[in-house]
Amino acid sequence: MHVFGPFARFPLTAERAYNVAEALLEPYEAMKRQVGLERTVLVQASGYGNDNRAMLAALEQLGPRGRHLQVFASAATLAALEPVLASCAIAIVIDHMGFPDAAGGTAQPGFQAVLRLLEGGHVWVKLAGADRASRATGRLRDAIPFTRALAHAAPERLVWGSDWPHIGFHPRGQVRGDAVLPHRELDAGELLDVLIEAVADSKTLQSILVDNPARLYGFTA
DSSP, X not given: OOOBOXXXXXXXXXXXXXXXXXXXXXXXXXXXXHHTOOOEEOOOOGGGTTOOHHHHHHHHHHGGGEEOOOBOOOHHHHHHHHHHHHHOSSOEEEGGGGOOOGGGOTTSHHHHHHHHHXXXXXXXXXXXXXXXXXXXXXXXXXXHHHHHHHHHHOGGGEEEOOOOSOOOOOOOSOOOSSOOOOOOOOOHHHHHHHHHHHOOOHHHHHIIIIIHHHHHHTOOO
């Protein structure tokens, strides 16, 4: 998840590309209870730039149920960084399946770079952002071919994330004015349904949803 706020303590950076409403731990925890999720991996939101205080405060509140660790980059950037990421000596998590574009299919260069990186043994991929594979249509099922390809390549190094709250699409330039970018309404249950359709094997689903994140992030309970 991304945590936003409380803004009185943790304001967004002036160089941000969007304005958003607060997204605090309490409503996120309510969503988790609704769909049966227990653990949280916090992801630094770009609206905070390099200011990690809100995330660190949320980690302190979560205690042993929270973690953070990932690379958030476009497909083109991942392809360019492939030699660097391949040579790293630490575990790396690539977010959003590497941002594939459904129109390009699984053969597109950025996604192929992600598949090659998975061969190294230290790279993991987060199966999140199914709604972003087809930004023009929002069809969640367009992410299924990419999910299946990743599950075929390295099912033991995949994790899943809700990506809550679902930040609205924006042009990425510095924001002008005070208009608030609304969060997009997505059902975490539907996102899980897409995963279940893509990965029908119950043992692989157990690995992605429970065993893999426990191993990667050191969750013990």
